[in-house]
Amino acid sequence: MFKKFSSEEVSAQNQVKASVQRKIRQSIADEYPGLEPVLDDLLPKKSPLIVVKCQNHLNLVVVNNVPLFFNIRDGPYMPTLRLLHQYPNIMKKLQVDRGAIKFVLAGANIMCPGLTSPGGVLDDEVEAETPVAIMAEGKQHALAIGFTKISAKDIRKINKGIGVDNMHYLNDGLWKMEHLD
């Protein structure tokens, strides 16, 4: 999604009103309870919360020029990788084997066999249409943010085709957009 993303794709940039800000805050807190204690630091009530609307119905939540979350249409908010690296345990994790790393970093969606092979790890609790952190065999840090197409159990059972959509990965356009001016 962010493969060719750049600031040129921003179509509107708005400071949202307080009620919307509360709503965004609430849905982030619901989705990532682990973040709740630091939510006041991340999204200070006093600093303006900017929602940047981009092409393809993509929204970025930006505070102090730093993109922190994104979502599509009214979908769940997902953290940027830079934020996830700071709070690595806020999301459920799936792990791909080492062979899949280079494909994921090229923007490919995550195929089931990459998760079910000996190098992969599947968390059976993960349901379909859930934001997940994509980890990799032998690595400590997430390399992508995914959105599951089917549940982890189905990934194991079906074991072919795309299991998780690759939403955001290391070195894509959003990664390179450390600051938004």
Place this chain on the structure above:
Amino acid sequence: MADKPQPVRLLYCAVCSLPAEYCEFGPDFEKCKPWLIKNAPEIYPNLLQEANEKEAEKVSERLQSVGISAGGADEAAQPSQPGETSSSKKEEVKRLPGGKIKKKEKLEVVIEKVVRNRRKCITVVKGLELFGIKLTDASKKLGKKFATGASVVKGPTEKDQIDVQGDIAYDVVEFITETWPEVIESSSSLVLLSYASMLHFLYSLVFSFIAQRTIKFGMTSV
């Protein structure tokens, strides 16, 4: 409310911006390597070793040509003083495994011969800027004098150096002392070293110079 989790501060590569452990999958791992050796050696323990092994391979490939130059250089080494030789030998050995980094304080001009595919080589001149010599000027003069290509390039430790095409290591010393009299030769010595457990021949010609300060010339073929 639960305890506040502290944000993890992750080491991102200064070259490719990825977490250091992902450099190997980044756009240009080769470019990241010098930074990684310096800042994240624990993540890639093989890097340093790999670098040394590569060197060793290159060296064994060109053993013959080194042998030839060693013969020629021996004569030039006649006036060397044994005491001095061994002390400079020690310095060279210590410096190299650390990645040839700590040269900043030392006021010396280092001339390095880098051999590529047996016969072709490049002479690298480092440290002229320490004497207030403009590198762009110097590279032009060197190119003109030896009728070859010479350019100022960024060295591995982000310092500028001059790369000259061809082997001019022996003549360049004379040329430098004549062109820039502030660099004065006082004595010279030749050292042939083998380094670490590698097939690593450090072939080094060390000249010492005294201007108002003590100055050294080293020639290494690594």
